[in-house]
Amino acid sequence: MLKKSNTSGSDSETRSKCLKIRAHHLCCIQGFQGYGYSPVFVANMRAVISDIKAFPSRSLELVSECDVICASCPGKRECTAQESTSSRRIKSMDLVVMEKLKIKEGTVMEADEAFSLVNSQLVNPSDINDVCGTCKWRQKCLWYMQDEE
Ligand code: SF4
Numbered sequence: 001m002l003k004k005s006n007t008s009g010s011d012s013e014t015r016s017k018c019l020k021i022r023a024h025h026l027c028c029i030q031g032f033q034g035y036g037y038s039p040v041f042v043a044n045m046r047a048v049i050s051d052i053k054a055f056p057s058r059s060l061e062l063v064s065e066c067d068v069i070c071a072s073c074p075g076k077r078e079c080t081a082q083e084s085t086s087s088r089r090i091k092s093m094d095l096v097v098m099e100k101l102k103i104k105e106g107t108v109m110e111a112d113e114a115f116s117l118v119n120s121q122l123v124n125p126s127d128i129n130d131v132c133g134t135c136k137w138r139q140k141c142l143w144y145m146q147d148e149e
């Protein structure tokens, strides 16, 4: 679970904005330690995480397509190409998470609720491996490494 930051949320419009998030990124967000595909990607990832920490009741739309994190990723083009191997591999990670959480594409829920659901439903090493088995960031990711503790 992400810890709430000390940022005060006075802007109700900001607070109510719905963020589109790939389902498997609910795991990546929790495992992030500052590594990533490029400095721009890392900066954006930090900004997304800070936003969610500041507004844990922020609505998230859970999807299996490019999201606010992908928006700054140098791999976005490949991940967006419908028929690319990367696209299919990454989408399958989202679909595995959705299946395990018993949610559908486009489900909207509060961020806190979404992280609680992930952390209550994806608890076995086999669940974690089903999601992260092919990810190249496994040895840098706190969420994945919980499996190795
Ligand atoms: S190992 Fe990769 S896919 Fe799994 S949570 Fe970490 S960054 Fe995401």
Ligand code: SF4
Residues within 6 Å of the ligand: 066, 067, 069, 070, 071, 073, 074, 075, 076, 077, 079, 090
């Ligand atoms: S590798 Fe693909 S799924 Fe992952 S952040 Fe980049 S564009 Fe998004």
